Amino acid sequence: MGETTGTEDKGLAADGTIRREGSLKHVHADFAPVVEAARVRITEAFGPERLHSAYLYGSIPRGTAIPGVSDLDLLVALHDGPTGPDRAAAEETGAALDSAFPVIDGVGLLLSPVRTLLSEAERDDGGFFIACLCTPLLGEDLAARLPRYRPTSLLARETNGDLALLVPRWRARAAGATTDEERMRLSRGVARRLVRSAFTLVMPRWGGWTSDLHRSAELFARHYPDHPERASQVRAAAATARTPSPEPAVLAMFIEDLGPWLAAEYTAAHGTKTPRTGE
Template identity: 55%
Template sequence: MAETVPSRGLDALGFIEREGSHARVPHVFRPVVAAARDRLLDVFGARLDSAYLYGSIPRGTARVGRSDLDLVAVLRAEPTGADRDAARALGEALDKEFPEIDGAGTLLCSRARVLDERERYDTGWFVACQCTPLLGEDLAEFLPRYRPDSLLARETNGDLARHLPRWRQRIAAADDREEALRPLVRFMSRHLVRTGFTLVMPRWNGWTSDLRDMAAAFAEYYPERAGQLCRAAGSGYEPVGDRTVLRSYVDDLGPWLADEYARVHGVKAPRPEGWE
């Protein structure tokens, strides 16, 4: 009998498969998903072009009381400050009402940005491969299929060096309360693990959104840094508010990763002001 070769998130032709679906949403999370769908319409109305779920809930891996609800709202025009305030209030309301989730957030962008050629291998890829349609027209129909190649690697995470100064500012401005530092640890841990994974993604030839699988793939090619990324993966799921962890990210792992990324894949193409 022929041995089954793992798909590593690719279809039979080698394209990245869309990873989530409504069928995978665990039953316990379906009420919050339904509420989010209705409230997105209430908040944005006719300005809403389409909306999506992403993250652990549509992948079917969410944990009750530990996982957050991740949404994308695509508007017919560029989001305003008022739109961002409304999205923030929506997330806070959902988080307060539904104990099944630990936080809720909504990414905002315009239809034009999703379909812009400059965003084809970043926002466009994200919508087409990592997002599950929730409302409106599925913009993946207007986007290409994607392979785990160097172009995708460069345009998704080839901008880490530009993030690091802002990360240092956020760390300096944060107080030392564990509950204040924990979200920073989770955010930066996840970002670094995903960057480490996409650094090796073309050689590994596949896609995964599981942080520990990402770290394991990275370890195949950079064993000397494997322990750091493995610990970051753990912090991405179970963060502890520790300033020393954050400092290690911006003083050691982050700069090394940014330099190695630029060497291997190059630097992400500049975007218009306000798109960063």
Template identity: 60%
Template sequence: MTATTTRGLDSHGYIAREGSLELIQREFAPVVAAAQDRLPTAFGPRLSSAYLYGSVPRGTARPGRSDLDLLIALTEEPTDDDRATTDALSATLNREFAQIDGVGVILLSRARVLSDLERHDLGWFVACLCTPLLGEDLAEHLPRYRPDPLLARETNGDLALILPRWRERVTRGDDPRVLDRMMSRHLVRTGFTLVMPRWQGWTSDLTLMAEVFGTYYPERADAMREAARAAYEPVGAPHTLRTYTEDLGPWLAAEYEAVHGVKAPRP
């Protein structure tokens, strides 16, 4: 693994790649091995690449509480059958391995990852936050990344578009703990990338993200710390969800647009 600074950069100031198969804790090795074994059977020669991301390849997963996160890139655009295959595989792994609490999968095409539009979003995600598991490493076709305003804009500059969907899900009565976990994580990451170019570094530690944000926005520091706690221990209290959708979220979206602009529109 490449040596990194305390702020997640290499010696040239680029964001160092997180995670490694060597960091996977003993408890999670069997489920990773099962995924590695079953993905080629599920997708055959259409499987271009498969990656791990999140706490498992970072070595910070908690048995029985962490999920297994996978990114799968196919040689062509995924079909409905591919999505059904992914859902079935996820359900099987989750059922067979008690050490994980769910399986999250991002399924897309190789071409999308390498597209100009996604270069500073999905491309950066694969190159910096994903650990190669199977197939071609698409990072070899992508640039190096610095914690700059362009990366900030293209990763999280769309919060204003996401907020209406969150409100719809709250109104619909979706599981409040699921919403709390999802919204809080998104807000903490967005708050961090808002200040990332000033801090000049990268971390995936949500607690540290909140602390970094708070040094630049002390008036919002407590709210972001609460969101970071909820990201790990969600409760789903109605007043908390309202804070996300009607206070912290709208403020953060407006501030983000003022500082970094709006993310390039996607089809």
């Protein structure tokens, strides 16, 4: 989103709540066949006994995807589970779509039971994700059962307030990465999360929502004028999220420098995410 009628578009509805950002109407013609194939394959893979609903998220339903570069992001809401066979079906579905459509570079297919997405614990994380960041593809839209959301400190805490837990996990994965492909995949995921955390750190002060990573980096820089070195690192992360790097030095900068600083800053501003069962 950009400028509208001379006023900065903050991704909000008239009542100040966050607008749902994606739509099937925004899917570019290049990606329409893979979206339709995803609809068919998900229906076949899970069937009415397992499948409650399915959603698109990410750049494809936002209309910003780049052919051959962007991945296909999907969420499948299950009646219960997920089970081992559900996970196998998800892997098989993602691999089949990725192989059949060179217009995408990878498929991410998340599985979650309806009860989790609608739970009180996930109200300001998984619930927000469904209501504002996901585009309905199949079945009942769970957003109808969720509240409207505002760009608050609570939302910041519950969506990205676990960064301090992620840094050690990234460090272990980086230490175990032996190929450029592994390092590129890790750099892309780490970079995306760091930019999103940098944005939600300043989101309540800015008073809006965006999923655009480059805009997120600029908004962070705007609200941290006394930290130009951090702004440069967040901009580098936004670039790496689009063009992953296999360089160990890039990963080290994200994981050993920017990540810990951002985690500490986040905790000071918003606190830590409410622990989930098993964390």
